[in-house]
Amino acid sequence: MKNKLEKLFKPKSVAVIGASRDPDSVGYGILKNIVKGCVFENEYCKPFKGRIYAVNPNADKILNIRSFPKITEIKEDVDLAVIAVPAKIVPSVMMDCVKKKVKAMIVISAGFAELGEQGEKLQEKIKNIAQKADIPLIGPNCLGIIRPSSNLNASFAPAMPPEGNIAFVSQSGAIADSIIDWAIENHYKFSNIISYGNRADIDIHDFIEYLSKDEKTDAIAVYLEGLKDGKRFMEVASKASKKKPIIILKAGRTEEGTKAIASHTGSLAGSYEIYKAAFRQSNVIIADTIEELFDLAKALANQPPCKENAVAIVTNGGGCGVLAADHCTELGVNIVKLKKSTVEKLDKTGKMHPAYSKANPLDIVGDALPERYRAAMETLLKEKYIFGLIVIQTLQTMTDPEEDANIIIELSKKYPQKPIICVYMGGRFSKRSRNILEANQIPNYHDIKKAALAMDALIKRGQHKK
Amino acid sequence: MKKLDFKKTKKLLDKYNIAYPISQIVGSEKNAAELSKKIGFPVVLKISSSSVIHKTEIKGVENNLQDQKQVVAAYEKLSKIISKKKIKDADILMQKMVSGTEIIIGMKRDPQFDVVLLFGLGGVFVEVLEDISFRIAPIDNKQAKEMVQEIKGYKILKGVRGKKPVKISALVNLLTKISKLALENKNIQEIDFNPVIADEKSALVVDMRILEHEK
Numbered sequence: 001m002k003n004k005l006e007k008l009f010k011p012k013s014v015a016v017i018g019a020s021r022d023p024d025s026v027g028y029g030i031l032k033n034i035v036k037g038c039v040f041e042n043e044y045c046k047p048f049k050g051r052i053y054a055v056n057p058n059a060d061k062i063l064n065i066r067s068f069p070k071i072t073e074i075k076e077d078v079d080l081a082v083i084a085v086p087a088k089i090v091p092s093v094m095m096d097c098v099k100k101k102v103k104a105m106i107v108i109s110a111g112f113a114e115l116g117e118q119g120e121k122l123q124e125k126i127k128n129i130a131q132k133a134d135i136p137l138i139g140p141n142c143l144g145i146i147r148p149s150s151n152l153n154a155s156f157a158p159a160m161p162p163e164g165n166i167a168f169v170s171q172s173g174a175i176a177d178s179i180i181d182w183a184i185e186n187h188y189k190f191s192n193i194i195s196y197g198n199r200a201d202i203d204i205h206d207f208i209e210y211l212s213k214d215e216k217t218d219a220i221a222v223y224l225e226g227l228k229d230g231k232r233f234m235e236v237a238s239k240a241s242k243k244k245p246i247i248i249l250k251a252g253r254t255e256e257g258t259k260a261i262a263s264h265t266g267s268l269a270g271s272y273e274i275y276k277a278a279f280r281q282s283n284v285i286i287a288d289t290i291e292e293l294f295d296l297a298k299a300l301a302n303q304p305p306c307k308e309n310a311v312a313i314v315t316n317g318g319g320c321g322v323l324a325a326d327h328c329t330e331l332g333v334n335i336v337k338l339k340k341s342t343v344e345k346l347d348k349t350g351k352m353h354p355a356y357s358k359a360n361p362l363d364i365v366g367d368a369l370p371e372r373y374r375a376a377m378e379t380l381l382k383e384k385y386i387f388g389l390i391v392i393q394t395l396q397t398m399t400d401p402e403e404d405a406n407i408i409i410e411l412s413k414k415y416p417q418k419p420i421i422c423v424y425m426g427g428r429f430s431k432r433s434r435n436i437l438e439a440n441q442i443p444n445y446h447d448i449k450k451a452a453l454a455m456d457a458l459i460k461r462g463q464h465k466k
Numbered sequence: 467m468k469k470l471d472f473k474k475t476k477k478l479l480d481k482y483n484i485a486y487p488i489s490q491i492v493g494s495e496k497n498a499a500e501l502s503k504k505i506g507f508p509v510v511l512k513i514s515s516s517s518v519i520h521k522t523e524i525k526g527v528e529n530n531l532q533d534q535k536q537v538v539a540a541y542e543k544l545s546k547i548i549s550k551k552k553i554k555d556a557d558i559l560m561q562k563m564v565s566g567t568e569i570i571i572g573m574k575r576d577p578q579f580d581v582v583l584l585f586g587l588g589g590v591f592v593e594v595l596e597d598i599s600f601r602i603a604p605i606d607n608k609q610a611k612e613m614v615q616e617i618k619g620y621k622i623l624k625g626v627r628g629k630k631p632v633k634i635s636a637l638v639n640l641l642t643k644i645s646k647l648a649l650e651n652k653n654i655q656e657i658d659f660n661p662v663i664a665d666e667k668s669a670l671v672v673d674m675r676i677l678e679h680e681k
Contacts, residue, residue: 231579234602
């Protein structure tokens with residue numbers, strides 16, 4: 001499948017069929033996204049560097065791109081065709097694409113299976129065209145795909161997200177849309193954003209299989225409504241999760257499903273319960289909300305798995321330490337008891353405050369300067385029985401958040417086998433230091449619970465890898 | 467969907483080596499009285515019919531019968547229910563009464579994932595607390611063990627307040643057997659083993675309901 005989808009994600013040339021001069025149309029937005037990288041301009045927009053063609057029988061040029069009446073009239077090869085024409089003419093446009101021997105087709109147009117029986121027939125028709133020609137078809141009724149490393153925004157999403165190592169595969173186009181805006185604010189960085197719509201041909205398991213081998217992707221985040229082939233999904237996800245973490249947010253959890261009251265088992269086994277069992281058996285990590293999906297993805301993509309369930313907390317605020325221990329314990333994250341020898345080592349550093357906690361959570365007291373943070377963190381990271389660290393920093397008059405961040409980054413490089421999760425509690429005054437952390441692959445959260453959840457996911461990942 | 471009758475159910479359980487208490491259909495009061503002595507008290511009498519899915523709703527179970535006199539009375543009572551409610555193809559089944567921890571083990575065929583297995587403590591635990599675990603088949607011993615350990619009530623199975631622990635390995639075996647049974651018999655849609663009674667020596671399927679597609 002890798003080769004089959006290669007040209008979809010790394011095309012040398014793109015044609016937009018249904019490109020339009022009307023700035024309010026989808027056909028205009030897609031072409032502009034390819035030409036400029038985005039419609040809503042920002043620092044992450046990257047224009048596509050390959051050849052671009054517009055296809056529109058009524059225009060010569062759109063956005064300074066030459067327009068052709070039909071794709072077959074383009075002389076050079078076309079790798080990717082993005083189709084945004086009315087549903088009923090999609091089949092004939094696709095036949096042209098087959099003739100042109102494109103390598104992949106994205107059908108943005110709506111008006112297929114989501115409309116009921118009539119639309120289903122039309123969808124079956126385009127599926128057959130694609131499968132007979134052995135050309136991958138994405139959609140219909142989707143937002144498209146974005147791959148920053150290919151400078152490719154083949155979608156009608158408003159902008160390109162920051163480039164990173166999380167692949168987001170979404171059954172909802174609108175969620176993918178909003179995430180991009182959110183990503184720019186929240187340090188979510190993407191290798192791919194994929195909206196796959198009605199999945200007439202290429203389905204979630206095809207993407208997971210591709211992404212598990214994609215050199216730009218370190219974690220796969222999925223928003224899922226339903227599956228067509230649960231068994232196939234489990235097979236692919238089990239294999240892919242050996243290589244990369246998969247995190248799924250499933251919608252449609254409260255739906256009663258087919259309630260066969262005939263037996264106990266029938267009424268107890270709700271559809272989400274069954275999905276959850278399938279996810280767990282495939283080593284897929286389950287997220288509860290959209291925010292959690294990306295919070296976990298961020299940690300899993302950028303930090304190593306936590307090899308054993310034995311974690312330490314370093315904090316300059318006692319209350320935060322207690323809360324962190326509560327959240328961790330509730331989740332089953334083990335806050336390991338410090339050995340006497342560890343406390344002795346901490347004492348020996350000469351950096352500890354006389355009133356420091358001498359226990360885990362390690363409260364190094366409010367007046368902790370960067371060197372005390374370093375001494376505490378390094379002593380704990382060196383210990384063979386501690387496998388991960390949650391670092392909490394509250395802002396006090398003498399706190400130096402930027403220097404603390406630099407030390408965390410340095411230690412993270414020195415102990416690459418042990419995950420570090422940060423909680424820089426604060427807002428405006430710690431923004432710069434948070435940016436430093438995130439730019440260096442240290443996940444930071446403004447709330448302790450989120451950090452506990454992230455560590456929990458890294459521990460699960462560690463267990464999956466065993 | 468149609469419930470498998472007693473004979474077919476028994477045959478299937480035997481084929482997969484699934485253990486249940488001594489169970490036999492009794493044809494008359496006299497037969498019931500004789501058999502109860504042979505099996506040993508206490509015994510249970512229950513209505514067995516492929517058209518009855520929920521036995522307790524028709525009061526079709528007489529528990530804890532201590533002597534032949536009670537057996538005869540119970541037999542009469544159940545016969546009356548059968549004729550009064552006009553239950554089709556009904557039999558009266560006698561079973562050796564067993565005691566221990568009540569467990570539910572089940573299977574349902576899901577359109578997405580095919581065979582889904584369920585495990586939980588019986589009675590109030592399943593009814594009210596829904597303390598249950600699920601797996602998609604096939605499962606091996608390790609996964610079956612996880613299913614058992616995953617429920618909150620696992621502590622009860624391990625023995626609390628002086629109660630002896632139940633035989634976990636018997637439950638694990640039962641789960642892998644039902645996994646195999648379901649995968650090999652595509653016509654079977656749902657299975658309820660409710661309750662399974664477990665003690666320190668064994669896990670016996672006391673009541674079973676196997677539903678298959680109507681042909």
